[in-house]
Amino acid sequence: MLDANLKNQLKAYLEKLTRPIELVAFLDDGDKSRELKGLLDDIASLSTRISVVEKEDAGARRPSFTIGEPGKPAGIRFASIPMGHEFTSLVLALLQTGGHPMKLDDATIEQIRNLEGDFEFETYFSLSCQNCPEVVQALNMMALINPRIRHVAIDGALFQQEVEARQVMAVPTMFLNGESFGSGRSGVKEILAKLDTGSAERAAKELASKPVFDVLIVGGGPAGAAVAIYSARKGIATGLVAERFGGQVLDTMAIENFISVQETEGPKFATALEQHVKHYEVDVMDVQRAEKLVPGRVNEIHLASGAVLKAKTVILSTGARWREINVPGEREYRGRGVAWRTARTATARSSRASASR
Numbered sequence: 001m002l003d004a005n006l007k008n009q010l011k012a013y014l015e016k017l018t019r020p021i022e023l024v025a026f027l028d029d030g031d032k033s034r035e036l037k038g039l040l041d042d043i044a045s046l047s048t049r050i051s052v053v054e055k056e057d058a059g060a061r062r063p064s065f066t067i068g069e070p071g072k073p074a075g076i077r078f079a080s081i082p083m084g085h086e087f088t089s090l091v092l093a094l095l096q097t098g099g100h101p102m103k104l105d106d107a108t109i110e111q112i113r114n115l116e117g118d119f120e121f122e123t124y125f126s127l128s129c130q131n132c133p134e135v136v137q138a139l140n141m142m143a144l145i146n147p148r149i150r151h152v153a154i155d156g157a158l159f160q161q162e163v164e165a166r167q168v169m170a171v172p173t174m175f176l177n178g179e180s181f182g183s184g185r186s187g188v189k190e191i192l193a194k195l196d197t198g199s200a201e202r203a204a205k206e207l208a209s210k211p212v213f214d215v216l217i218v219g220g221g222p223a224g225a226a227v228a229i230y231s232a233r234k235g236i237a238t239g240l241v242a243e244r245f246g247g248q249v250l251d252t253m254a255i256e257n258f259i260s261v262q263e264t265e266g267p268k269f270a271t272a273l274e275q276h277v278k279h280y281e282v283d284v285m286d287v288q289r290a291e292k293l294v295p296g297r298v299n300e301i302h303l304a305s306g307a308v309l310k311a312k313t314v315i316l317s318t319g320a321r322w323r324e325i326n327v328p329g330e331r332e333y334r335g336r337g338v339a340w341r342t343a344r345t346a347t348a349r350s351s352r353a354s355a356s357r
């Protein structure tokens with residue numbers, strides 16, 4: 001199933017495992033089950049710490065498999081053969097289950113651990129979807145941290161009847177405890193903010209107690225990040241509040257001709273922006289939506305959470321967003337049939353060969 005090159009790469013990664021892993025397969029007589037069994041056997045052949053077992057479970061999707069520690073309930077399940085864009089999600093799930101640290105800060109890990117309740121997540125994805133791995137990887141990490149969170153990543157192409165019955169119109173689409181939870185790209189922070197409403201209140205209280213900033217930037221795209229860096233470098237008390245740090249670059253994999261960067265990927269570019277900003281003393285307040293600016297000697301930015309931030313100077317760098325045309329159902333069906341297309345995308349496609357942005 002895996003070619004020699006991929007096996008070599010995977011073998012090197014799997015040397016980082018410090019704990020045993022059990023892959024539990026739920027299979028039938030179909031071709032896809034045989035394909036999955038081949039993949040799991042290949043993986044197990046690359047590390048002595050990985051074993052594969054087959055189990056019967058009438059309620060389980062087939063083919064599917066779980067990744068967990070031997071003898072313990074597993075929170076991660078793939079109802080798919082996770083190749084394509086999801087191969088990275090598979091590798092990360094193996095490494096993290098096997099003891100490799102996750103790229104999450106301690107406060108976030110603690111917040112996930114403290115979530116109360118039982119959370120059964122299902123994510124529908126496609127192997128060619130570029131926005132899906134972030135959601136799959138976020139929910140897998142959450143399932144590893146908190147045993148009351150379970151996540152199944154489902155390849156819609158293998159489970160068409162479900163896709164139709166549940167009216168999944170776009171990927172990624174998430175369900176929580178059988179109810180629609182949202183669609184489109186989202187990471188751990190966004191999912192947590194939706195789940196842990198108590199945390200939103202705590203965050204609002206913390207934000208409300210911030211001192212007056214010299215400069216407060218609203219917007220965390222490339223423009224807001226640039227302002228923050230130049231402001232903080234001058235020793236000015238700088239805050240940056242953003243609904244989604246990174247901005248529009250997160251909506252695309254292909255970023256070209258951003259001055260000095262000939263070609264990169266959107267998420268990579270956004271991570272570089274974040275690292276650059278964090279190199280300076282900037283108070284970054286992510287996943288916070290500003291709703292109102294009240295100008296004055298000290299300006300106020302009112303956030304959706306109810307908190308009010310104060311600053312001597314406010315800089316708005318809120319970029320662009322998809323324009324709505326206010327037709328019934330537009331918001332409800334966003335990502336489920338309603339989509340946007342930029343003039344940039346259209347012109348770039350037709351003139352890609354000669355275009356230089």
Ligand SMILES: Cc1cc2nc3c(=O)[nH]c(=O)nc-3n(C[C@H](O)[C@H](O)[C@H](O)COP(=O)(O)OP(=O)(O)OC[C@H]3O[C@@H](n4cnc5c(N)ncnc54)[C@H](O)[C@@H]3O)c2cc1C
Pocket residue numbers: 218219220221222223224225241242243244245246247248249251252254255256257258259288289290291317318319320321342357
């Ligand atoms: C699909 C796509 C492909 C692209 N490809 C390229 C490319 O190849 N090369 C290139 O150079 N450019 C490309 N661009 C354009 C590029 O992404 C933008 O020019 C750039 O992101 C603009 O930066 P910005 O900081 O002004 O705004 P944005 O990136 O739009 O950032 C705005 C910020 O403000 C925040 N915000 C907005 N409203 C609020 C609010 N009320 N409260 C709090 N925060 C708020 C947002 O969350 C975000 O953090 C592409 C854009 C898209 C969508």
